[in-house]
Amino acid sequence: MSKNRVVILLALLILAGGILFLIYEKKSYMQRVAQIKQERAEIEKIATLKSLWGAKGMQKKLHILFKRVPTANQERLKIERNKADIKIHSLNEKQINYLLTKLAMLPVSFKKLNITRSGSSFTLEALCVW
Amino acid sequence: MSFFNSKNSLLLLHKSLEGVKKAARYDLVLSPQFYIVKRETVPVKYSFQAKKLAPSIMDDMLPADYGYEYVVKKDGDSWLFFAYAPKEIEEFLQNCCNIPPHRIGKIYFADQLKEVLQKLPVGINNDYALTLVDGFATIVPRSMLQSEKYAKFTPKLRPKHSVNFKQTSKFDKESKLEKTTAIVAALLFLLGVFFFIDGFGYKRAADKEEAKLNTLYEEYPQLQSKLVRESIKEKYENIEKRQRSIRQLLDSFSQLTSKKTLIDRLELKPKSISGRFLIDPAEKKRVMSVATGADLKVKEVNPAIVEVEGELK
DSSP, X not given: OXXXXXXXXXXXXXXXXXXXXXXXXXXXXXXXXXHHHHHHHHHHHHHHHHHHHTOTTHHXXXXXXXXXXXXXXXXXEEEOSSEEEEEEEEEOHHHHHHHHHHHHHSOOEEEEEEEEEETTEEEEEEEEEO | OOSSOOSOEEEEEOTTOOOOOOOSOEXXXXXXXXXXXXXXXXXXXXXXXXXXXXXXXXXXXXXXOOOOEEEEEEETTEEEEEEEOHHXXXXXXXXXXXXXXXXXXXXXXXXXXXXXXXXXXXXXSSSEEEEEETTEEEEEEGGGOOOSOOBOOOGGGOOSOOEEOOOOXXXXXXXXXXXXXXXXXXXXXXXXXXXXXXXXXXXXXXXXHHHHHHHHHHHSGGGOSHHHHHXXXXXXXXXHHHHHHHHHHHHHHHHHOOSSOEEEEEEEOSSEEEEEEEOOGGXXXXXXXXXXXXXXXXXXXXXXXXXXXXXXO
């Protein structure tokens, strides 16, 4: 084989190597980036959900909310670090509306929620966790 | 290697040449073995006119049609006519020293060394020397010369006026092919290198993305495992779904109430929220319409009481 052919063949081999290397790296980059994007999106979503449903300072917020309810009506009010067990009776229509609206606006999980009426007063019973 | 010496390597070309040092290009001082010279007085003024006469003047001296090239030089009142065969020179250099034709630069004739040869013969090898015989440069055996001293052929002996070497078309083609090959190979090589560089660019970009992800993992080390991630995500997604649904149903239930429609009981069950409403019969149509619109199930207990149930998603 002539020297010229060998030179061209070697150059072609380098070119082919370069093309294959580029294709491989580009493909693996695309796959990796897609995977990384998915992982990042997952982590960010978890972080958002966690900060929403595992919000800090909930104990304090609930204490402030139930401070407005007369102690005589508080049949049961246990507000702990990550849960609250509530039973409040003799609430008028305005009070029950206020409490229920405020509770629903807080990022707490309702495990139990009961409202019963006797005459013109209401009883609210709830178990919330966060 | 010198980057500043633009002159090619100078060779004294004779038939016993050997052991040539490697160089990019060679300028040749042709010994009389490679050319024929004739002095003639012709009534012309310019060298181009003399050159036109050269073939006819030298015709009887040239052994065969070997593709001769002619060079003329003014020497006093007469002209020196030189004839050399490029093909012969190319073949000789290729065979003796593996020097391809495209590496030949300029040529000179040994007769241009007249001033040096008048003083001392120039040694070619141990047996032969270049000297002047009847005013022409000639190679003679050293034994025929009286001289004990010989000048050494060095690049300092380079004559003043050079002639461009005329390559034969065959070697010219090969040389062009070699040049084209070199250019094409260089282009292919560069393209290959470019692809490699581009590939490394993708590799670096992937590493960068990986580093960003690792920073995120440092912030949330517990989320490094895919299983843990999926489990936590599922847990919070379920909470999110159920609690949003509870709030939507509570909102729908609140839309059922009015001054004449009062809530009597509301209960959160594992898969639904149910409520009992005391209604005014006149309000029944509105309650039904709102409940249906909110996708709630309505069950009439009696004309004044309805039970409503909404399923949690």
